[in-house]
């Protein structure tokens with residue numbers, strides 16, 4: 618059974634339509650990530666699920682029961698906010714125990730549950746401290762502890778890691794993933810960080826301007842984006858988009874870019890027509906150093922390197938293709954300096970063709 622079913626949900630703030638007709642089902646035990654640019658309605662959707670906002674249209678069902686007008690505390694939901702919201706004068710133990718106390722849980726059970734949660738999160742030695750005596754990451758753990766002691770049916774997270782530094786973020790990200798594996802609870806997690814979305818999600822819901830742009834597994838969205846927006850949102854560095862034209866010859870189909878370069882397409886697909894204007898999408902990961910091997914669907918392109926950005930193991934180089942600065946991901950020892958001429962391998966099997974009018978993938 619779906620733990621959560623959302624049907625045609627709308628939420629407005631005065632003239633702002635923050636959520637504009639969302640349909641979504643979340644299965645029991647699933648880790649769903651809501652992702653999208655700032656202002657696309659992620660927090661509004663989450664807050665509406667939690668009951669902190671009342672929908673202006675549509676229905677919200679939790680475990681088969683319509684909860685549109687059910688109070689937040691009666692929804693069997695635990696929520697972790699971006700700013701933790703710990704009680705400053707309560708120690709860690711009492712902060713974690715807060716929801717249990719509010720429900721008049723017997724003391725012995727409070728002790729057992731708080732200790733188990735603290736143990737799981739590695740904060741047992743901090744139970745006597747006050748929030749101000751904790752680091753950001755430790756506070757974050759306390760906030761998560763407060764949510765997990767409750768055994769709620771549904772966990773909601775709103776950008777819980779956004780206040781942490783990069784290293785701590787990575788650490789907490791794996792802990793949240795491990796926690797989900799251990800607890801098996803349904804989780805809905807909001808972020809605008811595509812790496813967090815890719816690594817945590819069973820399923821990603823990509824939102825744009827209050828609507829769902831695409832739903833699927835991280836790999837679905839990465840490998841089969843439905844639109845230019847999805848293709849550009851997931852993946853780092855961003856996919857290259859190069860204006861081009863389709864051309865048919867005896868040899869088959871090719872993509873022609875404005876500098877005259879012609880890139881053969883390995884196979885025909887629906888929607889190809891001679892002379893049709895398209896945008897060619899190529900991920901930096903599919904532009905690599907040519908190594909002499911001749912794999913099907915791969916092309917070799919001689920380019921002049923304009924910019925080199927080393928990242929340690931990899932280097933991102935920029936070169937012009939069809940008038941557009943195009944990024945390729947190479948091994949760092951594959952390229953030394955700007956001005957170098959190198960051969961780039963283009964994996965046309967992975968090329969994405971986009972209709973420039975509709976921005977949909979062909």
Ligand SMILES: Nc1ncnc2c1ncn2[C@@H]1O[C@H](COP(=O)(O)OP(=O)(O)OP(=O)(O)O)[C@@H](O)[C@H]1O
Pocket residue numbers: 630631633634635653654655656657658659660661662809
């Ligand atoms: N209380 C409010 N009153 C009026 N407008 C609001 C309110 N809360 C949100 N909005 C507007 O609703 C839209 C969606 O906001 P929301 O906070 O859901 O975005 P978000 O996807 O969470 O963005 P971010 O990634 O920046 O947190 C925005 O245009 C925002 O300005």
Ligand SMILES: [Mg+2]
Pocket residue numbers: 659660661
């Ligand atoms: Mg938000």
